[in-house]
Amino acid sequence: xxxxxxxxxxxxxxxxxxxxxxxxxxxxxxxxxxxxxxxxxxxxxxxxxxxxxxxxxxxxxxxxxxxxxxxxxxxxxxxxxxxxxxxxxxxxxxxxxxxxxxxxxxxxxxxxxxxxxxxxxxxxxxxxxxxxxxxxxxxxxxxxxxxxxxxxxxxxxxxxxxxxxxxxxxxxxxxxxxxxxxxxxxxxxxxxxxxxxxxxxxxxxxxxxxxxxxxxxxxxxxxxxxxxxxxxxxxxxxxxxxxxxxxxxxxxxxxxxxxxxxxxxxxxxxxxxxxxxxxxxxxxxxxxxxxxxxxxxxxxxxxxxxxx
Amino acid sequence: xxxxxxxxxxxxxxxxxxxxxxxxxxxxxxxxxxxxxxxxxxxxxxxxxxxxxxxxxxxxxxxxxxxxxxxxxxxxxxxxxxxxxxxxxxxxxxxxxxxxxxxxxxxxxxxxxxxxxxxxxxxxxxxxxxxxxxxxxxxxxxxxxxxxxxxxxxxxxxxxxxxxxxxxxxxxxxxxxxxxxxxxxxxxxxxxxxxxxxxxxxxxxxxxxxxxxxxxxxxxxxxxxxxxxxxxxxxxxxxxxxxxxxxxxxxxxxxxxxxxxxx
Numbered sequence: 113x114x115x116x117x118x119x120x121x122x123x124x125x126x127x128x129x130x131x132x133x134x135x136x137x138x139x140x141x142x143x144x145x146x147x148x149x150x151x152x153x154x155x156x157x158x159x160x161x162x163x164x165x166x167x168x169x170x171x172x173x174x175x176x177x178x179x180x181x182x183x184x185x186x187x188x189x190x191x192x193x194x195x196x197x198x199x200x201x202x203x204x205x206x207x208x209x210x211x212x213x214x215x216x217x218x219x220x221x222x223x224x225x226x227x228x229x230x231x232x233x234x235x236x237x238x239x240x241x242x243x244x245x246x247x248x249x250x251x252x253x254x255x256x257x258x259x260x261x262x263x264x265x266x267x268x269x270x271x272x273x274x275x276x277x278x279x280x281x282x283x284x285x286x287x288x289x290x291x292x293x294x295x296x297x298x299x300x301x302x303x304x305x306x307x308x309x310x311x312x313x314x315x316x317x318x319x320x321x322x323x324x325x326x327x328x329x330x331x332x333x334x335x336x337x338x339x340x341x342x343x344x345x346x347x348x349x350x351x352x353x354x355x356x357x358x359x360x361x362x363x364x365x366x367x368x369x370x371x372x373x374x375x376x377x378x379x380x381x382x383x384x385x386x387x388x389x390x391x392x393x394x395x396x397x398x399x400x401x402x403x404x405x406x407x408x409x410x411x412x413x414x415x416x417x418x419x420x
Numbered sequence: 421x422x423x424x425x426x427x428x429x430x431x432x433x434x435x436x437x438x439x440x441x442x443x444x445x446x447x448x449x450x451x452x453x454x455x456x457x458x459x460x461x462x463x464x465x466x467x468x469x470x471x472x473x474x475x476x477x478x479x480x481x482x483x484x485x486x487x488x489x490x491x492x493x494x495x496x497x498x499x500x501x502x503x504x505x506x507x508x509x510x511x512x513x514x515x516x517x518x519x520x521x522x523x524x525x526x527x528x529x530x531x532x533x534x535x536x537x538x539x540x541x542x543x544x545x546x547x548x549x550x551x552x553x554x555x556x557x558x559x560x561x562x563x564x565x566x567x568x569x570x571x572x573x574x575x576x577x578x579x580x581x582x583x584x585x586x587x588x589x590x591x592x593x594x595x596x597x598x599x600x601x602x603x604x605x606x607x608x609x610x611x612x613x614x615x616x617x618x619x620x621x622x623x624x625x626x627x628x629x630x631x632x633x634x635x636x637x638x639x640x641x642x643x644x645x646x647x648x649x650x651x652x653x654x655x656x657x658x659x660x661x662x663x664x665x666x667x668x669x670x671x672x673x674x675x676x677x678x679x680x681x682x683x
Contacts (some may be wrong), residue, residue: 154548220638227641230651269458292618296611302683309602310652312618315643316625321633321640328631346630347623383559383616391554393547400544401551
């Protein structure tokens with residue numbers, strides 16, 4: 113009985129065997145789990161279950177991975193159509209913002225728009241036939257009035273650059289939290305996990321730049337985060353005083369569900385350790401050094417503000 | 421976990437004896453760690469003598485041996501170790517480097533003609549990176565493992581009086597940090613550690629974007645770091661990262677990541 117020899121042999125006909133076995137080290141974890149409890153003779157049985165799990169998935173992706181990627185795709189559509197409207201690329205909105213968003217600001221928003229479009233295309237290509245349908249621009253209402261059924265949260269989102277950038281920041285900060293919350297659910301597939309992390313950090317770069325834009329560019333002095341209404345830093349300090357429009361954006365920086373796993377951005381306890389005490393820093397500094405994940409339900413509730 | 425904790429307790433006892441005998445306690449620590457890790461793994465695998473004999477007797481696979489590759493004891497490099505703790509120590513090495521860099525930037529009273537915004541930002545970055553470094557040290561200990569030693573940086577290639585040199589180095593470190601965490605995420609087994617890495621990497625990405633914008637506004641997602649066709653940031657493997665990081669680390673503090681998981 114030579115487990116590794118068997119797998120090496122399988123690898124000759126199926127080079128992706130390690131991927132299917134949700135990675136070599138995971139395999140060792142499987143062994144770790146039963147090694148003590150079962151006799152060595154039982155190893156082949158447990159291995160069979162392992163292979164079945166790896167190969168039994170339809171289309172190669174597990175249900176959980178499909179769900180997380182479609183969740184991500186939903187958010188990417190939200191961002192994509194938001195920027196498309198703001199830039200009036202469709203020519204349909206007759207967006208007044210088109211004139212307000214000029215020069216460097218406009219060029220930077222185009223860069224972000226291009227990334228979001230690439231993310232949509234990338235996720236669709238990974239999901240294939242398992243991808244949700246295009247959500248289409250008409251499914252969104254970025255004023256937050258839910259198609260006129262309630263008072264608008266951001267009535268001038270496409271006519272006031274300040275409002276547009278505030279909503280953009282909230283969407284990007286939400287995206288960062290969403291990917292961070294989703295990553296552990298992708299741990300069984302290295303390729304997908306890495307791609308998700310590669311999107312996650314791009315969303316963080318977008319968020320940083322939008323925050324920098326909102327305070328007047330890189331040479332503008334960041335505001336004092338202890339003062340509500342101050343200009344933003346390029347990172348999240350405490351709960352960011354509820355964000356750019358606290359009545360509508362506090363949830364972006366607040367706790368998720370359950371709060372023990374998805375604390376607010378003001379959290380200073382990491383891995384059970386109080387980083388504020390360890391480094392003898394202020395609560396704001398301790399919270400700035402770590403971003404927090406958010407659960408799917410809370411993210412979808414935030415996104416729901418912008419659907420009809 | 422109990423086995424691991426007991427095991428590390430044992431190592432600590434062994435090492436405290438060694439430190440009495442040797443003036444090079446830190447080197448001794450590394451030497452003791454390496455052969456024992458192999459045994460630790462086998463005990464952790466829970467299979468005991470029978471299964472470990474089974475696995476190893478038939479081990480024709482080079483990659484398994486690579487995982488346990490022994491350090492060249494004379495090279496004076498710092499091996500970050502294997503498994504999840506190895507990844508944490510790898511991150512700890514990078515955060516130490518960043519923290520040391522920004523600490524020196526602030527100690528040197530910044531470069532000539534640094535603007536107020538630049539001073540505020542660099543001070544914040546110094547705080548954040550020190551927090552990351554302090555935290556990882558504590559987290560590795562809390563996991564019952566042993567953090568790598570305090571690394572000695574070599575910033576001789578940096579002109580701390582020059583804005584271009586300081587911000588250029590900051591950009592290199594921040595982009596490197598993001599690429600490193602992005603490349604290491606898939607090597608982590610424990611989802612809790614993956615989440616912690618995720619909490620740190622997005623802050624590094626926020627730093628990277630701002631430093632880039634300070635150097636040239638609008639370069640926050642430059643094509644050198646984000647593939648424009650996929651919108652995905654480019655990862656770097658531990659080996660690629662170590663090669664760059666080691667150019668900023670002194671002899672005796674260069675890191676060896678060859679025992680980390682490969683895939």
